[in-house]
Amino acid sequence: MAKYNRIKDLREDSDRTQQEIAEYLGTSSQHYGKYELGHAEIPFERAIALAKFYGVSLDYIAGLTNSKKGFSRGELTEKQQRILEISESLENGDKSRTAELLKAIAELIE
Numbered sequence: 001m002a003k004y005n006r007i008k009d010l011r012e013d014s015d016r017t018q019q020e021i022a023e024y025l026g027t028s029s030q031h032y033g034k035y036e037l038g039h040a041e042i043p044f045e046r047a048i049a050l051a052k053f054y055g056v057s058l059d060y061i062a063g064l065t066n067s068k069k070g071f072s073r074g075e076l077t078e079k080q081q082r083i084l085e086i087s088e089s090l091e092n093g094d095k096s097r098t099a100e101l102l103k104a105i106a107e108l109i110e
Contacts, residue, residue, distance in 0.1 A: 006061050008036040010054045025049055 011021055022032035025046050034040035042050070051058050057070030076084065090098060 004035055004042060006063060007050055
């Protein structure tokens with residue numbers, strides 16, 4: 001299970017308590033604490049709420065980028081842009097299968 005260090009850092013940087021963020025998300029401080037420790041997965045809706053609350057991208061919260069605002073297409077290489085275009089054209093079922101395949105590949109190369 002993922003540990004979301006970034007949400008703890010964002011919370012502390014904004015001088016908020018776990019209780020305050022938990023109330024914003026509509027959960028208990030104990031459950032929110034599990035997100036920070038990696039003992040519970042953050043539901044997508046709550047990850048979006050946190051990203052909006054802190055004014056950062058989901059990629060930043062997930063640790064996929066060090067840029068709080070994420071990245072723009074202009075920052076991508078031509079190959080990366082092509083991959084993005086292909087992924088955007090996939091049907092929903094194909095997106096899920098492709099995502100699972102990419103996760104498996106990433107685990108193999110780590």
